[in-house]
Amino acid sequence: xxxxxxxxxxxxxxxxxxxxxxxxxxxxxxxxxxxxxxxxxxxxxxxxxxxxxxxxxxxxxxxxxxxxxxxxxxxxxxxxxxxxxxxxxxxxxxxxxxxxxxxxxxxxxxxxxxxxxxxxxxxxxxxxxxxxxxxxxxxxxxxxxxxxxxxxxxxxxxxxxxxxxxxxxxxxxxxxxxxxxxxxxxxxxxxxxxxxxxxxxxxxxxxxxxxxxxxxxxxxxxxxxxxxxxxxxxxxxxxxxxxxxxxxxxxxxxxxxxxxxxxxxxxxxxxxxxxxxxxxxxxxxxxxxxxxxxxxxxxxxxxxxxxxxxxxxxxxxxxxxxxxxxxxxxxxxxxxxxxxxxxxxxxxxxxxxxxxxxxxxxx
Numbered sequence: 199x200x201x202x203x204x205x206x207x208x209x210x211x212x213x214x215x216x217x218x219x220x221x222x223x224x225x226x227x228x229x230x231x232x233x234x235x236x237x238x239x240x241x242x243x244x245x246x247x248x249x250x251x252x253x254x255x256x257x258x259x260x261x262x263x264x265x266x267x268x269x270x271x272x273x274x275x276x277x278x279x280x281x282x283x284x285x286x287x288x289x290x291x292x293x294x295x296x297x298x299x300x301x302x303x304x305x306x307x308x309x310x311x312x313x314x315x316x317x318x319x320x321x322x323x324x325x326x327x328x329x330x331x332x333x334x335x336x337x338x339x340x341x342x343x344x345x346x347x348x349x350x351x352x353x354x355x356x357x358x359x360x361x362x363x364x365x366x367x368x369x370x371x372x373x374x375x376x377x378x379x380x381x382x383x384x385x386x387x388x389x390x391x392x393x394x395x396x397x398x399x400x401x402x403x404x405x406x407x408x409x410x411x412x413x414x415x416x417x418x419x420x421x422x423x424x425x426x427x428x429x430x431x432x433x434x435x436x437x438x439x440x441x442x443x444x445x446x447x448x449x450x451x452x453x454x455x456x457x458x459x460x461x462x463x464x465x466x467x468x469x470x471x472x473x474x475x476x477x478x479x480x481x482x483x484x485x486x487x488x489x490x491x492x493x494x495x496x497x498x499x500x501x502x503x504x505x506x507x508x509x510x511x512x513x514x515x516x517x518x519x520x521x522x523x524x525x526x527x528x529x530x531x532x533x534x535x536x537x538x539x540x541x542x543x544x545x546x547x548x549x550x551x552x553x554x555x556x557x558x559x560x561x
Contacts, residue, residue, distance in 0.1 A: 206231060207347035207381075209243030209286070212263035213253065216270040217410035218495075219394040219403040222453045223353045225413075227386055229275040231351065240281040241345045241527060242271060244520075247287040248337060251330035252321060268516050270413050273506035278519045284527035285520055286341070291531035295340035295538060296333070302369040303336055303362075311335055312358045339363040343378045344531040351384040353393065374541040394453055399428030399446050411495070413502055420499060424450075424492040429484045436483040442474055447487050455494050463493040 208228060210220060232240055244267050249260050264285065271283055286292060308314060314335060318327055330337075342350055342363050350360055360383045367378045395401055396409025403410045411423050427447050433440040442448045457469050467473045473490075476482040509516055539545040546552045 202348065202379075203238040203346070204236060204349065205345060205347045205379075206237050206240045206349045206351065207243065207342050207345045208241075208351050209245050209341070210267055211245045211249040212260055212267045213249050214259075214263055214405045215266045215412045215414050217403050217412045218499075219396075219410065220270075221274065221413055222394045223386060224351055225270075225274050227351055227384075228281075231384075232275075232277060232280050237349070239345070241347070241530075242276060242281050242283045243286050243341060243527075244268065244283070245286045245341070247292070248334060250287075251328050251334065252323075254328065254330075264520070265513065265516065266414075268520055269506055269509050272509050272516065272519075273413060273502045275505070278523065282523045282526050283519060284523040288524040289344070289528045289531050291528065291535040292337070292340045292344055294535060295344055295531075296337045298538060298542065299336050299339055299366050299370070300333065302366055302373070307362070307365075308332060308335060311362055313355060314358075316355070335359050335362040336366070339366040342381050343367060344534045345527070346379040346534060347381050348379060349384050350381045351386075354385055355393065357383055357385075370538075370541075374538075377537055377541040395446055395449060397423050397427045397446060399444060413499065414506055415499070417496060417500075417503070420495055421492050424495060425485075425488050427488060427491075429487075433484060437480045439480040440477040440482070440484075442478065447484065447491055448474065448477070450491055451487075451494065454498055455491075459490075459494050459497070464490045 206228075208224065210216060210224075216225065228240075228242065231237060244264055246260050246264060249263075250257065253259055268283065272278075276283065314332065317331075317334075323331070338359050339362065342360075343366075350363075352360060360381065364380055367380045370378050393401070394403065396403045396407055397411060398407065398409040400407060400409055411420055415423070424447075427450075428445075429447050430441040430445050432438070451470055451473075455470055460467050460469055460473075464473070467476070473482070473487070477487065536545065536548075540549065543549075
C-alpha cells in the first residue's frame, strides 16, 4: 500500500493587509514548512467566501484585499512553484461539500464551539448572527477535507475549529465508509508567537484599533509604532524595576529576537535573558529596549518589504499565480467531491449500478 501523502491546507481571510501577528503566528512557519521538503503538497487559501460571511455589505473591502494578501504571501517567501495559492470563492466544490457536511452537525454542537462563541461576542452579533458565519466550522471542514489535508498549521485559538473538522470526518466515515482524511493540528513552536498582542498592549491586533504593524509598512512607520509601544506603566524612571508581564516590547522580543541580534545591535548583553534581568531589577530604560526591538524588526521586515516592492511592479504575474492556483485547487477539490458523492451514493449518473438497480426494481 502506498504511503499517504503529507498535505498542508492553510489560509487567511482577506479583510485587509496582513500584519506581524499573522506573520509570527503562522506565515513565517508556513515558509519554513514549504521549504522543509517534508510535504508533498501545500495549499494556501485566500478565504474570501468566508470573509464575506461578516462583510456581506462591503464586498469592495474583500475585493481590494485579495491582491494585498497575495502580495503579502509572495513577499514573505511563499513560492508558487512549491505552494498552490488559490481563491476560495473560485472553488465551488467547497460550497457543495459544506452543504453535505451540514447534515452531520447539530445546531447545539455549533453553539458550543469556543472559537465561534468568542468571534460572535467580539463582533457583537448576539442574535443577528449571519448563518454563513455561524456555520464557519463546517465550511472549514470542507476546505480542509477537499484537499485531503493531513496537516493544518493554525494558532491555538483555532484548535476547536480543527477538532470540529475531525468530528465531521469521523461521522462521515462512520456513516458512509472510509472516505475523508483526518487532519492534525500543527501549532507554532514559539509560545510567544501563539498570540502576539497589539502595539497598545491589547490582546489582539486589529485594523480597527490601529494597533498593527503591517508587513507592508515603511521603515519609518515601523519605527514610530515600535517607539510608541505599550510597556510597563509603572516603569516611570530608568532606575525603577520593570515588569515583563503584559509588556509588549518584551513579548515582541520573545517572538522575534535571536542571540545574534545582541552581538550586532546591543553587545553589552549576551542574550534576551540578560536584558530581561536588567529591566526587572531597574536601570534599563524603555527607549533603549524599544530601539533594540526596532533594529530587530527592521532586519526581519526589510527583505519582505523589498520583495513586495518587486511584485508590486508585476501585478499581471501575481494575477496569473492566483488564477492558475485556483484552477489547480478546483481540480483537486473536484476529485474529493466525486469520492464524497460516490460514498453517499448520490453520483447517480456516474454510477452504472444506479440504472441497473432501478431497472431491476421495476421489472
